[in-house]
Amino acid sequence: MTKATKAAKHASKAEKTEKKGGFDEIHILWISEGMSCDGDTVSMTAASQPAIEDVVLGLVPGLPKVNLHNKVLSPTLGGEEYLAPFRAAARGELKPFILVIEGSVPNQNIIQGEGYWTSFGNDLETGEPLTLNWWIDHLTPHAWAVVAAGTCATYGGIHAMAGNPTGSMGLADYLGWEFRSQGGLPIVNVPGCPIQPDNFMETLTWVLYHAAGSAPPPPLDHMLRPQWLFGKTVHEGCDRAAYYEQADFAKDYNSPKCQVRVGCWGPVVNCNVPKRGWMSGLGGCPNVGGICIGCTMPGFPDAFMPFMDEPTGATFSSSLIRPYGAVIRRLRGITNMAVNREPRWRHDKAELTTGYDAHWRA
Numbered sequence: 166m167t168k169a170t171k172a173a174k175h176a177s178k179a180e181k182t183e184k185k186g187g188f189d190e191i192h193i194l195w196i197s198e199g200m201s202c203d204g205d206t207v208s209m210t211a212a213s214q215p216a217i218e219d220v221v222l223g224l225v226p227g228l229p230k231v232n233l234h235n236k237v238l239s240p241t242l243g244g245e246e247y248l249a250p251f252r253a254a255a256r257g258e259l260k261p262f263i264l265v266i267e268g269s270v271p272n273q274n275i276i277q278g279e280g281y282w283t284s285f286g287n288d289l290e291t292g293e294p295l296t297l298n299w300w301i302d303h304l305t306p307h308a309w310a311v312v313a314a315g316t317c318a319t320y321g322g323i324h325a326m327a328g329n330p331t332g333s334m335g336l337a338d339y340l341g342w343e344f345r346s347q348g349g350l351p352i353v354n355v356p357g358c359p360i361q362p363d364n365f366m367e368t369l370t371w372v373l374y375h376a377a378g379s380a381p382p383p384p385l386d387h388m389l390r391p392q393w394l395f396g397k398t399v400h401e402g403c404d405r406a407a408y409y410e411q412a413d414f415a416k417d418y419n420s421p422k423c424q425v426r427v428g429c430w431g432p433v434v435n436c437n438v439p440k441r442g443w444m445s446g447l448g449g450c451p452n453v454g455g456i457c458i459g460c461t462m463p464g465f466p467d468a469f470m471p472f473m474d475e476p477t478g479a480t481f482s483s484s485l486i487r488p489y490g491a492v493i494r495r496l497r498g499i500t501n502m503a504v505n506r507e508p509r510w511r512h513d514k515a516e517l518t519t520g521y522d523a524h525w526r527a
């Protein structure tokens with residue numbers, strides 16, 4: 166049986182799996198051949214809510230059967246065997262599928278056919294490399310959903326910083342912010358450099374439940390991020406926030422106090438990592454001594470550089486809070502001394518001094 170026949174057979178089988186209101190089986194085509202370091206794939210393998218293994222093995226109740234095609238996690242050895250589902254999907258013969266893009270999208274137009282910035286497999290007829298842009302152009306019209314994994318894919322990230330030669334951008338800049346997939350969804354952006362493992366898997370799982378017909382579309386904000394994950398700031402979930410409120414600021418990185426004066430951007434960055442931790446609830450940038458450099462944000466990295474300098478505006482706000490913090494700290498110190506001792510009526514003297522009123526016994 167030829168590869169094309171196999172793919173067509175697979176496609177018709179997959180189409181048959183669509184039941185009323187959802188799918189029983191779906192493919193995930195994951196391309197990390199953008200301007201990428203593969204860090205998001207690596208990070209995703211640390212997820213536990215749910216773990217990718219549980220999703221692929223069908224251990225999460227209510228999800229469609231998932232066929233994952235990711236080069237790092239692929240059971241195939243690569244080459245044409247690995248590329249076959251991608252080629253079939255580009256021909257419209259493999260449905261339904263969720264396309265995951267990792268890494269930013271370079272601008273091929275600026276080199277006008279003279280070479281390429283990044284590629285994934287070769288054209289079978291010409292032998293020429295197929296660019297990431299080619300794959301996006303050919304896959305997105307057929308994709309049931311499109312997910313951008315990591316800040317490079319969502320907004321451009323490190324490769325798209327000022328002065329770069331590639332003209333890199335995020336997926337929505339490339340496809341248009343009004344893009345809608347076959348499933349009627351906008352691009353689902355999960356930023357982070359890299360993605361927080363459970364943030365990504367939780368979002369993917371929501372999309373899969375939606376594909377199964379048992380959940381509404383995931384709610385996204387104006388930058389297409391999951392609202393429930395990116396609706397609060399780092400500062401609002403930081404273990405050190407009480408130090409900030411009391412204007413107790415670290416002077417160096419060896420301190421457990423608030424790090425705003427040594428470069429933390431947490432008060433203005435949308436990210437839940439301090440609340441969620443990094444792996445199994447542990448870690449979380451400022452919680453464990455790392456300043457927040459705004460890696461989830463559309464303006465990353467330029468807007469947050471130079472890293473480790475006091476953020477713009479922080480001098481003003483942290484100076485404003487100083488007198489309030491000093492008074493509050495002093496008053497709390499006094500109250501703390503008062504409540505940090507036992508009441509005076511707890512003694513073994515002959516007289517009861519608790520204030521007990523015995524008049525009713527008479």
Ligand code: SF4
Nearest residue numbers: 204315316317358359
């Ligand atoms: Fe690597 Fe960060 Fe870009 Fe992901 S967002 S590909 S981790 S540089």
Ligand code: SF4
Nearest residue numbers: 403406423424429431
């Ligand atoms: Fe806010 Fe950063 Fe200070 Fe935490 S360390 S309280 S996020 S400024």
Ligand code: SF4
Nearest residue numbers: 436450457458460461
């Ligand atoms: Fe990135 Fe800041 Fe979130 Fe850490 S806390 S993951 S640096 S946005």
